[in-house]
Amino acid sequence: MNADLEKLQETNKTELERRGSIFNIGAPATEAVTTRDQIAVGFGDGTVRFFQSGSDPKTVKAHKGVVLSMTNYEDHVLTGGDDGRFLKISSDGNIEEIFNFGSKWVDCVASHKDTKVCSSGKTVYIWTKNKDKQQTLEHQSTVAGLAFDNKGKRLAVSRYGGVTVWKLNNNKWTASNYTWKGSHGTVTFSPDTKYIVTAMQENQIHGWRINDKADLAMSGYPSKIKSFTWVGDTPYLVTSGSSDAVCWPFDGKEGPMGRKPIVVANGGKELATFVKALNGEKAVFTGFTDGSVLLAEIDESKKPIMIRSSTGAEVSTIAISSDNSQILIGDMKGSILLSSLWADN
Amino acid sequence: MHEGGFYRTNYKEIDMENTSQVPVTVLTGFLGAGKTTLLNRILTEQHGRKYAVIVNEFGEQGIDNDLVVDADEEVFEMNNGCICCTVRGDLIRILSGLMKRADKLDAIIVETTGLADPAPVAQTFFVDQDVADRTKLDAIVTVADAVHLSSQLVDHHEAEEQIAFADVILLNKVELVEDNDIVKVNDRIRKINPFAKIIKTTRCDAPLDEIVGLNAFSLDRVLDIEPDFLESDHDHEHDDDVTSLSFVSDTPLDMDKFQDWFGNLLRTKGQDILRSKGILNFKGEEERYVFQGVHMLMDASPMGPWPKGKNRSSRVVFIGRDLDNMNLKEGFENCKSA
Numbered sequence: 001m002n003a004d005l006e007k008l009q010e011t012n013k014t015e016l017e018r019r020g021s022i023f024n025i026g027a028p029a030t031e032a033v034t035t036r037d038q039i040a041v042g043f044g045d046g047t048v049r050f051f052q053s054g055s056d057p058k059t060v061k062a063h064k065g066v067v068l069s070m071t072n073y074e075d076h077v078l079t080g081g082d083d084g085r086f087l088k089i090s091s092d093g094n095i096e097e098i099f100n101f102g103s104k105w106v107d108c109v110a111s112h113k114d115t116k117v118c119s120s121g122k123t124v125y126i127w128t129k130n131k132d133k134q135q136t137l138e139h140q141s142t143v144a145g146l147a148f149d150n151k152g153k154r155l156a157v158s159r160y161g162g163v164t165v166w167k168l169n170n171n172k173w174t175a176s177n178y179t180w181k182g183s184h185g186t187v188t189f190s191p192d193t194k195y196i197v198t199a200m201q202e203n204q205i206h207g208w209r210i211n212d213k214a215d216l217a218m219s220g221y222p223s224k225i226k227s228f229t230w231v232g233d234t235p236y237l238v239t240s241g242s243s244d245a246v247c248w249p250f251d252g253k254e255g256p257m258g259r260k261p262i263v264v265a266n267g268g269k270e271l272a273t274f275v276k277a278l279n280g281e282k283a284v285f286t287g288f289t290d291g292s293v294l295l296a297e298i299d300e301s302k303k304p305i306m307i308r309s310s311t312g313a314e315v316s317t318i319a320i321s322s323d324n325s326q327i328l329i330g331d332m333k334g335s336i337l338l339s340s341l342w343a344d345n
Numbered sequence: 346m347h348e349g350g351f352y353r354t355n356y357k358e359i360d361m362e363n364t365s366q367v368p369v370t371v372l373t374g375f376l377g378a379g380k381t382t383l384l385n386r387i388l389t390e391q392h393g394r395k396y397a398v399i400v401n402e403f404g405e406q407g408i409d410n411d412l413v414v415d416a417d418e419e420v421f422e423m424n425n426g427c428i429c430c431t432v433r434g435d436l437i438r439i440l441s442g443l444m445k446r447a448d449k450l451d452a453i454i455v456e457t458t459g460l461a462d463p464a465p466v467a468q469t470f471f472v473d474q475d476v477a478d479r480t481k482l483d484a485i486v487t488v489a490d491a492v493h494l495s496s497q498l499v500d501h502h503e504a505e506e507q508i509a510f511a512d513v514i515l516l517n518k519v520e521l522v523e524d525n526d527i528v529k530v531n532d533r534i535r536k537i538n539p540f541a542k543i544i545k546t547t548r549c550d551a552p553l554d555e556i557v558g559l560n561a562f563s564l565d566r567v568l569d570i571e572p573d574f575l576e577s578d579h580d581h582e583h584d585d586d587v588t589s590l591s592f593v594s595d596t597p598l599d600m601d602k603f604q605d606w607f608g609n610l611l612r613t614k615g616q617d618i619l620r621s622k623g624i625l626n627f628k629g630e631e632e633r634y635v636f637q638g639v640h641m642l643m644d645a646s647p648m649g650p651w652p653k654g655k656n657r658s659s660r661v662v663f664i665g666r667d668l669d670n671m672n673l674k675e676g677f678e679n680c681k682s683a
Binding site for chain 2: 160
């Protein structure tokens with residue numbers, strides 16, 4: 001660990017920890033998403049808790065076991081659980097069961113405007129507002145990731161052997177396959193929708209340029225990549241999985257092909273486990289295996305700022321409120337830090 | 346852990362002191378052997394422990410319990426150039442989900458279908474870092490039907506592999522078989538796998554603590570093998586029969602020589618070596634080293650000091666096909682320190 005970071009750690013508490021609130025929930029924080037004025041967090045005890053500055057979180061007993069997946073949906077959140085339930089939850093505690101898959105887990109969820117999507121096993125289920133019955137999309141192996149493009153016209157489904165990109169035309173979904181050997185997990189579209197990228201079971205990420213299916217193999221990580229986030233106008237795809245936040249440039253015609261990533265936010269011997277963009281800035285929050293979080297600009301000459309000191313439990317989620325005023329950090333032991341990002345708040 | 350110690354390719358050192366790893370028992374056996382009876386016992390008996398059970402959807406049971414997880418057996422090839430590296434993709438996903446639970450599990454039991462090769466399931470615990478960090482393969486338990494095992498061994502090579510892979514074998518339904526036939530089937534099992542613990546049961550009525558949570562693959566058993574079975578058996582009928590070999594040395598081994606020999610052996614012959622295990626006495630090392638392998642992959646680590654009053658002898662065992670053509674004895678002898 002470099003000397004600056006050690007110095008920062010010696011002061012025990014960071015500025016954000018001093019002015020923020022710490023909640024010990026006692027179950028791993030699995031997912032966090034931002035709704036209009038709150039941050040919703042799913043936990044390993046099946047609860048979803050809605051956090052807002054200045055008040056205690058509101059707890060909704062949602063699932064029997066683990067909240068496996070979560071996304072925002074209008075003013076609500078959609079959750080999938082290991083109790084087989086796909087739920088729509090509001091912060092006042094109202095739970096609507098969209099579907100019950102019984103003993104099958106609901107592994108992934110996604111939404112776009114009034115469309116609700118989840119996966120259970122090899123099947124993706126889609127509900128749209130004007131249709132009573134859900135549509136289904138079948139795949140050759142278990143679905144491991146779901147992502148809409150920004151227009152909601154394409155849905156990327158990651159699985160063993162690659163990604164199926166479904167395109168919606170005249171109410172019909174048609175499939176296009178992007179193949180690469182190995183098992184693909186979380187998937188994302190680049191903001192300009194020119195690329196799709198997956199985190200693999202191996203220690204690497206894989207991307208495809210959508211129009212010609214050109215492959216981008218990004219490897220060299222010492223561990224699995226559990227998290228990525230798009231940062232800035234370039235944009236950079238910032239990833240966890242290394243002792244730094246690894247930032248791949250996706251500008252120009254070729255994106256990161258043949259280029260080296262920028263590395264920022266060095267965690268010393270700790271590995272990055274979660275990354276989250278600071279909206280509107282060329283900066284990223286990086287959470288590490290020891291629970292610490294750094295804020296760094298995508299600029300190797302700038303020093304990172306310590307946001308949260310070590311808790312001993314790996315950072316599993318970070319969310320920023322929709323007005324960019326609050327940050328929430330959660331870890332695998334269920335400790336939550338909610339704090340204002342700016343000193344004036 | 347020793348700096349630079351032991352063989353470092355294709356294996357990850359396991360921290361046997363790390364109690365936060367949840368033990369996982371792999372349960373194999375043919376349809377009808379009694380796996381469901383055992384699973385029902387695990388789920389319903391008042392044992393005061395929390396066990397999660399991962400069942401296959403093609404299995405025979407309709408067990409309804411919060412801690413039962415349905416799985417498809419999805420065997421995935423890794424994209425790492427190792428031809429042997431097939432893993433259970435569904436298992437990686439489910440184990441990672443179970444590790445997010447607020448309540449801690451005492452053990453996890455994974456059921457596999459009768460016709461499934463046990464290797465991918467075992468390899469998942471060697472290959473996937475997240476799985477290896479949070480769980481450990483405790484034992485492979487095979488439920489065998491005392492009535493039908495002999496014919497299954499003739500008709501299905503999967504039956505032979507399930508016996509070969511096992512650390513514990515429940516020889517079930519013994520009440521339906523004459524005593525001398527039990528001896529015969531017992532001997533047949535011993536020919537394939539002399540090292541597994543055989544428990545004769547009626548309705549899988551063995552104590553659960555002899556099946557689940559055995560800790561470290563019951564490696565100590567390697568030292569307690571009945572000598573009768575250590576004689577290499579050369580009268581098998583087919584070249585692809587599964588056999589076993591074991592070697593003992595009272596002379597301490599040279600660690601570098603052993604690493605070279607064993608690493609190369611697994612790399613080149615790993616496909617035919619179903620299981621390898623051993624306890625090793627290295628020259629200049631105070632601690633015992635233990636290892637266990639499945640095909641080309643293995644775990645190795647020091648396991649504390651030698652028990653007082655016990656001989657510091659090294660022993661390695663192999664279960665596999667075509668073992669006679671691997672120069673195992675010569676290779677092992679060459680590892681003795683000068």
